[in-house]
Each structure stands twice: as C-alpha cells, then as structure tokens.
Amino acid sequence: MSVPLSWYLILAAALFSIGLFGVLSRKNAIAILLGVELMLNAVNINLVAFWRYLDPSQMGGQVFAVIVFAVAAAEVAVGLALIISVYRRRKTVVADEIDLMKW
Amino acid sequence: MEKYIIWLLPIPPLISFFAIILFTNKRKAVSHGIAIGAAGLSWLGSMFIFIRALGVKEFGRQIFGSSINWLPTGSTWLKVGVQIDPLSAVVIFFVAWTVLAIFIYSVGYHNFGQPKGDHDVAGLPPHGATISEHGQTHSVPSIEPMYSRFFAFISLFAFGMYTLVVSDNLLTLFVGWEIMGLCSYLLIGFWFGKPSARNAAVKAFMTTRIGDVFMLLGIAFVYSFTGSLSFSEIFKPAMLTALSSTPAFFGLSAAGIIGLFLFIGTVGKSAQWPLHVWLPDAMEGPTPVSAMIHAATMVSAGVYMIIRMFPLISAGWTEGMPLNTTMSAIAFIGAFTALFAASIALAQNDIKRVLAYSTISQLGFMVAALGIGAYVAAAFHLVTHAFFKALLFLGSGSVIHGMEHGVLHTGEHTDAQDMFNMGGLRKKMPITFWTFLIGGLALSGFPVLTAGFWSKDEIFAEAFGKGHIVVFITLAVAAFLTAFYTMRQITLTFLGEPRTKAAEHASETTWTMTVPLIVLAIFAIGFGWVGIPAQFPFLGGHIANWFHEFVGGTLTELPQEVGFSWVPLITSLVVALGGLFCGWLVYRKIKSPQEDFLQIPVLKNKWYFDEIYDYVFIKPATWIAEKFTSLYMDQTVIDGVLHSVARFSLFLGVSFRTYIDKRVINEFMGDGTGNVVKTSGSGLRKIQAGRIQYYMVASITVLVIFALLFYFLVL
Numbered sequence: 144m145s146v147p148l149s150w151y152l153i154l155a156a157a158l159f160s161i162g163l164f165g166v167l168s169r170k171n172a173i174a175i176l177l178g179v180e181l182m183l184n185a186v187n188i189n190l191v192a193f194w195r196y197l198d199p200s201q202m203g204g205q206v207f208a209v210i211v212f213a214v215a216a217a218e219v220a221v222g223l224a225l226i227i228s229v230y231r232r233r234k235t236v237v238a239d240e241i242d243l244m245k246w
Numbered sequence: 247m248e249k250y251i252i253w254l255l256p257i258p259p260l261i262s263f264f265a266i267i268l269f270t271n272k273r274k275a276v277s278h279g280i281a282i283g284a285a286g287l288s289w290l291g292s293m294f295i296f297i298r299a300l301g302v303k304e305f306g307r308q309i310f311g312s313s314i315n316w317l318p319t320g321s322t323w324l325k326v327g328v329q330i331d332p333l334s335a336v337v338i339f340f341v342a343w344t345v346l347a348i349f350i351y352s353v354g355y356h357n358f359g360q361p362k363g364d365h366d367v368a369g370l371p372p373h374g375a376t377i378s379e380h381g382q383t384h385s386v387p388s389i390e391p392m393y394s395r396f397f398a399f400i401s402l403f404a405f406g407m408y409t410l411v412v413s414d415n416l417l418t419l420f421v422g423w424e425i426m427g428l429c430s431y432l433l434i435g436f437w438f439g440k441p442s443a444r445n446a447a448v449k450a451f452m453t454t455r456i457g458d459v460f461m462l463l464g465i466a467f468v469y470s471f472t473g474s475l476s477f478s479e480i481f482k483p484a485m486l487t488a489l490s491s492t493p494a495f496f497g498l499s500a501a502g503i504i505g506l507f508l509f510i511g512t513v514g515k516s517a518q519w520p521l522h523v524w525l526p527d528a529m530e531g532p533t534p535v536s537a538m539i540h541a542a543t544m545v546s547a548g549v550y551m552i553i554r555m556f557p558l559i560s561a562g563w564t565e566g567m568p569l570n571t572t573m574s575a576i577a578f579i580g581a582f583t584a585l586f587a588a589s590i591a592l593a594q595n596d597i598k599r600v601l602a603y604s605t606i607s608q609l610g611f612m613v614a615a616l617g618i619g620a621y622v623a624a625a626f627h628l629v630t631h632a633f634f635k636a637l638l639f640l641g642s643g644s645v646i647h648g649m650e651h652g653v654l655h656t657g658e659h660t661d662a663q664d665m666f667n668m669g670g671l672r673k674k675m676p677i678t679f680w681t682f683l684i685g686g687l688a689l690s691g692f693p694v695l696t697a698g699f700w701s702k703d704e705i706f707a708e709a710f711g712k713g714h715i716v717v718f719i720t721l722a723v724a725a726f727l728t729a730f731y732t733m734r735q736i737t738l739t740f741l742g743e744p745r746t747k748a749a750e751h752a753s754e755t756t757w758t759m760t761v762p763l764i765v766l767a768i769f770a771i772g773f774g775w776v777g778i779p780a781q782f783p784f785l786g787g788h789i790a791n792w793f794h795e796f797v798g799g800t801l802t803e804l805p806q807e808v809g810f811s812w813v814p815l816i817t818s819l820v821v822a823l824g825g826l827f828c829g830w831l832v833y834r835k836i837k838s839p840q841e842d843f844l845q846i847p848v849l850k851n852k853w854y855f856d857e858i859y860d861y862v863f864i865k866p867a868t869w870i871a872e873k874f875t876s877l878y879m880d881q882t883v884i885d886g887v888l889h890s891v892a893r894f895s896l897f898l899g900v901s902f903r904t905y906i907d908k909r910v911i912n913e914f915m916g917d918g919t920g921n922v923v924k925t926s927g928s929g930l931r932k933i934q935a936g937r938i939q940y941y942m943v944a945s946i947t948v949l950v951i952f953a954l955l956f957y958f959l960v961l
Contacts, residue, residue: 166939166942167942167943167946168939175939238937238938
C-alpha cells in the first residue's frame with residue numbers, strides 16, 4: 144500500500160497525452176477514434192483514482208466512471224457507424240479526404 | 247315698375263352670350279335666334295322705358311332710378327344702381343334700335359342659309375362655296391365658320407353698352423366701358439387668321455388702354471375727393487362748387503383735372519386725335535362690327551360719357567364766361583380732330599376707311615360742341631350720327647357683300663372694298679343705293695330733310711352764337727370736306743358705269759340686310775325733326791324743339807336755346823350743298839386713282855401719324871424691350887446673377903461630391919467597411935481548413951496558453 148496517488152495521475156496524464164497525440168497525428172478516422180477512447184480511459188483512471196484516495200465512502204467517482212464507459216461505448220458505436228457509412232460512399236477512411244463540406 | 251325694367255335691360259344679351267358660348271355653339275340658327283331674341287327683349291324694354299319717360303312732365307327733375315348698397319367701405323356703402331334720365335333715355339333709344347338692326351343685319355352679312363365653304367377655316371373670312379345645279383357649277387357665298395361665336399360676342403357687347411347707358415355711377419359705367427373694349431378687341435380680331443386683323447385688334451386694345459388708364463385715374467380721383475361715384479352725388483351743386491374751388495395740379499381745379507382725365511378716356515374710346523389711329527384699322531373686323539362698335543355705340547359711349555360728365559367739366563363755368571382750361575382743351579381736340587380726320591377721309595379709297603375717318607371727324611364735332619358748352623347740340627348730334635353712321639356702315643357692308651357676290655360670280659380678283667373698283671351700283675343694288683344716299687346726305691348735312699342737318703346746324707349755331715369763331719370756322723371747313731368726301735364716295739360707288747366685271751355682276755343683298763337699312767334710313771331722316779330750333783325760319787315753332795327741352799332737362803339749369811342767326815345757317819347750307827356739288831362735279835369724271843388729284847401722299851398716309859407713332863413710341867419701346875430689358879437687364883444682369891448663383895451651387899455640389907461624398911462616404915465609409923470585411927474574411931478563411939486535427943491543435947494550444955496565463959497570473 145504504498146503506491147501514491149501521483150503515480151495514477153501520471154499514468155492517466157501519459158495515457159491522455161498518447162491518446163491526444165493519436166487524435167492529432169493520425170489520418171485514419173478509426174485511429175482517431177482509438178485516440179479518443181484512450182483519452183476517455185485516461186479520464187476514467189483519474190476519476191477512479193481520486194475516488195479511491197480522497198473519499199472512498201462516496202460512490203460518485205465510480206458512478207461517473209461507469210457513465211463515461213457507457214457514453215464511450217455509444218460514441219464508438221456512432222463513430223464507427225459514421226465511418227463505415229463514409230467508407231461505403233467514398234471508399235476511404237482518411238480524414239483529409241472526407242472534404243465534401245469544405246469550401 | 248320702370249326701375250325694375252331698367253335693372254333688367256342689360257340682362258338678356260348677357261344670358262344670350264352665355265347660352266351661345268356654352269350650349270348652342272354648334273347650332274347656328276338657334277344661336278342667332280337667341281341673340282336676336284335677347285336684343286329684341288332689351289329693345290322692348292328700352293322702348294317701354296323711353297315711352298314712359300316721354301310721358302313724365304319735367305322728366306329731368308324726376309328721373310327713373312334705383313340703387314343698392316354694394317360694397318361696404320368702412321361705415322358707408324359704395325352704391326351701384328341704374329338710372330334713366332333724359333340723356334340716357336335718348337341714348338338708350340338709339341342704342342336699342344341700332345343694336346337690334348345690326349343683329350338682324352349680321353344674319354344676312356354672315357351668309358346664313360348659304361352652304362358651307364369649300365375650304366373655309368375658322369379665323370378667316372368665308373371664301374365661297376361651289377355648288378352644282380342643273381349640271382353647271384358656280385360659286386356662291388358661303389356661311390361664316392364661326393357664325394355662333396360672332397353672335398355671342400356681339401351679345402356680350404350689347405350687354406356692355408346697355409350696362410354703360412343705364413349706370414347711375416362711374417363704376418358700373420366703367421365696367422360696361424371695359425366690356426365693350428374687350429368685345430371690340432375680340433371682334434376686330436374676329437378673323438384672327440389675317441395678320442392685319444390681329445394687329446388691328448392689338449392696336450385698338452392698346453390705344454384705348456391709354457385712355458382707359460387715365461379714365462380710371464379720373465374715377466379714382468373723383469372717389470377720393472367726393473367719397474362717392476354716383477352721378478347724383480357728384481353733381482350736387484355744393485359738391486361741384488367744392489370741386490371747382492379746390493386747386494389741384496398744374497393750376498387746374500380738382501374738377502378740371504378730373505374732367506381732363508375722364509376726357510382722355512373719351513379720346514381713346516371715341517378715337518379723337520391723338521389716339522385716333524386705332525379706329526381706321528379696326529375696319530378689319532366684319533362690317534356689322536364696324537357699324538355697331540366703331541360707329542354707332544362704342545365710340546359714341548366715349549362721347550356719351552363726357553356729355554354725362556358735363557356738369558363736372560363745366561363746374562364753376564356759366565354761360566357767357568370764357569371757357570375753362572378743360573373745356574378749351576376739349577373744344578380744341580374736338581375741332582382739330584373734326585378737320586384733321588375729314589382731310590384724311592378725302593384720300594381713302596377703301597369704302598369702309600372713308601367711313602371710319604368720317605366717324606372720327608363727326609365724333610370730333612360732338613366733342614367740340616361739348617367743349618364750347620353746347621350740351622344739347624352734342625347729345626343731338628350723338629344720336630343722329632349714331633343712326634346715319636350705322637346706316638352708312640351697314641350700307642357699305644351691303645355694297646361689299648354685293649361686290650363679293652360679283653367677284654365670286656366672275657372669278658375676278660378684285661378688291662371688293664376699293665371704291666375705284668365699283669361704280670354704277672345704283673342699278674344693281676337699288677335699296678342699298680337709296681338708303682346709302684340718305685345716310686350720306688344726313689352725314690353731309692343736306693338741308694332741312696335729313697337729321698344730320700339739324701344736329702350739325704345746331705352745333706354751328708351754338709359755336710357762332712357763343713362767339714367761338716375759331717371753332718366755328720374749323721367745323722365749317724370740316725363740314726365742307728365731309729360733304730365733299732361723302733359725295734365722292736357716293737359718286738365712285740353708285741353713280742356712273744361699272745368699272746370692273748365684279749361691279750357689273752354685283753347683286754342686291756338679302757332682306758335681313760336691307761330691312762335694317764330701311765329702318766335706319768327712316769331714323770336718319772326723321773330723327774332730326776325732333777330738334778328744330780324754335781326760331782328757325784318758316785319751320786321753327788311748328789314742331790316744338792322737343793329734343794332741347796327734353797335733354798336739356800338733364801342739367802340742373804335748362805340751357806338757353808341760342809338765338810337765331812343767319813350766318814351759321816347760310817354757312818351750313820353753303821358747306822353742305824357746296825361740298826356735295828363739288829364732290830359730284832369732280833368725281834363724276836374720275837375713273838381711276840391715278841386721275842384723282844387728292845391722292846397726295848400726306849393725306850393718303852394719314853398725315854403719317856402711324857409712322858410718327860411707330861418712330862416715337864413703338865420703335866423705342868421695341869428697342870427698350872429688345873436691347874435694354876431683354877438683352878441688357880434680363881440676359882445680362884438678371885441672368886448673370888442667376889447664373890452666378892447656379893455656378894456657385896454647382897461648384898458647391900461638385901466639391902461636396904468629389905471631397906465628401908466620393909472620398910469620405912463612398913470610399914472610406916462604404917467601400918472601406920466592405921473592404922475590411924472582405925479582406926478579413928478572405929484572410930480568416932484560410933483558418934477554416936476543414937481538418938479536425940488542426941482545430942484541435944488550435945483549441946488545445948489556446949487552452950494551454952490560457953492555462954499557463956491563469957497559472958502564472960492568477961495563482
């Protein structure tokens with residue numbers, strides 16, 4: 144019992160940064176979606192860590208984490224559906240090439 | 247009873263005028279029916295009044311009249327009203343007769359019943375129509391295109407004349423006077439398609455205007471002095487004494503100045519020298535107009551007015567005293583005009599122009615008679631002259647008409663008004679000849695028989711009896727010339743043999759023209775017998791000198807009948823018979839203007855008065871108008887100022903436009919805003935790359951920046 148809170152926070156920050164980097168640098172729409180998932184999970188680690196270390200008697204942190212899971216699942220479902228739909232029409236999943244609305 | 251009828255006298259012609267103008271303009275027969283009916287009504291009323299007036303003993307003391315309050319002037323009223331006194335009774339008598347005669351005559355003169363002309367246009371005299379009968383075509387006179395309009399105008403004219411005669415004040419008299427002036431203008435210019443008629447109309451209007459302005463001044467003077475315009479007020483003895491004893495300008499009394507101003511009105515209206523120039527030119531109008539306006543009624547109105555104002559003019563003067571300045575001026579102008587116009591008439595070849603100058607001359611007789619104080623003689627000559635001069639004019643119209651018939655028949659191009667183209671018409675046109683002869687003899691003063699003799703003789707007797715020898719001699723010479731040119735006219739027109747084909751084929755005119763001639767001829771003879779002086783040898787005393795008693799009663803003091811003397815009577819006989827005989831003797835041989843020794847330039851050109859006026863008044867007026875007013879004042883000064891204002895405004899406008907509107911509003915405000923938006927838009931649009939990662943980088947960068955700022959600045 145000697146793992147301090149800061150370790151969890153550093154892990155979460157690292158994970159968030161990896162996810163952010165993935166979102167910003169990848170061209171593939173699915174990879175971007177993956178990045179977003181990483182960032183969401185980094186947040187979840189934070190939520191659970193703060194709950195465990197600061198006030199374990201309250202259930203708020205866990206509940207939030209569960210809600211984020213649910214939202215993330217929905218988001219992935221919608222995101223993948225969009226990407227599949229785009230792929231069917233445009234034969235591509237590269238974000239740069241999905242430029243129908245661009246000026 | 248009488249006074250109501252007097253109010254109504256002028257009304258029928260006025261109604262006729264409006265009815266014709268507004269409703270019956272297209273229907274010629276109805277138009278002349280209305281006009282003659284109206285003239286007939288007024289005639290009936292006038293005769294009724296006249297006969298009633300005859301029945302009143304000492305009518306001058308108890309005249310018919312009534313007046314109403316018209317305009318409030320402070321605490322008092324300006325009254326207008328009507329009156330018939332002995333003078334206006336005899337005037338309305340001849341006005342009613344001549345107006346009715348001339349109305350009827352106009353029907354025939356304007357070819358009523360004839361076909362429409364082939365190429366007649368409104369504004370020109372009818373040219374004649376071609377009709378085919380039994381397989382032959384020939385020309386006949388055609389009806390006047392503006393037939394109804396003519397009757398409307400002469401009806402309005404009759405309204406003016408009746409108004410003038412029945413007025414009991416100077417104001418309505420002046421209104422009637424001006425209505426007649428307008429009608430004179432309209433009727434002289436009736437054939438406005440002819441430039442000469444247009445010019446004559448303008449000339450007549452302008453010339454009489456000079457007189458009218460002075461007359462209006464005189465009326466204003468009367469009003470400011472007496473506070474009233476009614477004759478009865480002005481002619482009160484106390485008022486006349488006040489007027490004649492008040493000095494005004496130029497050493498004249500107020501009465502003298504007023505009389506002089508009013509007399510200038512007469513000079514214009516009755517065509518006395520020096521404003522006589524319009525009357526001969528007025529002969530451009532149709533002949534009934536010449537007869538009615540320029541012989542019988544309107545020009546007589548001028549004399550009537552001055553006779554009417556005689557008490558004022560002669561205020562302070564009594565029989566036997568030397569004439570006052572105004573009366574001397576009147577006598578001088580009258581006598582001079584009488585002689586001067588008679589001399590011009592000698593050399594005129596146009597049948598109507600001779601009569602025009604003769605009218606001027608005869609009006610001069612009346613004016614001169616009034617100037618020497620012969621009130622009754624002036625009025626007497628006014629009435630007889632109206633009858634015989636209307637007769638002569640209508641006769642000349644009949645002659646012209648007959649000649650035009652001949653011109654149409656032969657197709658010859660002859661001036662139908664030139665007496666040298668006539669001759670021998672006595673056989674072709676017997677009624678016209680005999681009536682014209684009667685008129686001519688009356689004008690010459692043919693002894694005993696004709697009206698002109700008695701009235702002219704009375705003027706001579708008065709002039710001689712009152713000792714105005716210069717006036718007497720001048721008038722005697724004028725009378726000699728009158729007889730001479732009258733006989734010249736009759737000889738050239740009617741006697742001898744026809745000198746042109748047109749004259750050979752002239753024919754007598756219709757009954758509507760000849761009946762008025764006969765009626766007027768009866769008066770031209772008979773009306774003289776009402777004024778035979780009591781002391782006249784053989785004839786005097788058998789018929790009382792009714793006219794003198796009657797008209798003389800208008801004045802407060804009945805004028806004395808001048809004593810009989812053989813000198814004026816013999817003079818009168820000699821000049822009349824001598825003139826007639828010389829005229830016949832000279833002109834029975836003369837066949838063409840070249841043989842006529844009286845065609846000397848100075849008379850032919852009317853003593854160059856038209857030319858003198860042209861040089862003295864018209865040319866300078868034109869010069870001032872063209873050079874000074876138009877070119878200098880209007881185009882240089884006024885236009886210059888206006889143009890400078892315009893240029894300054896233009897400069898201001900251009901400056902505003904260039905420096906404010908274009909620069910500031912358009913370029914800076916309008917285009918500037920647009921450009922800024924456009925530039926910033928096209929600059930910013932590059933940010934809108936459409937790559938989600940870029941947006942993300944941007945938002946994270948901003949987030950980081952704000953976080954750092956927050957961290958360092960706040961915490």
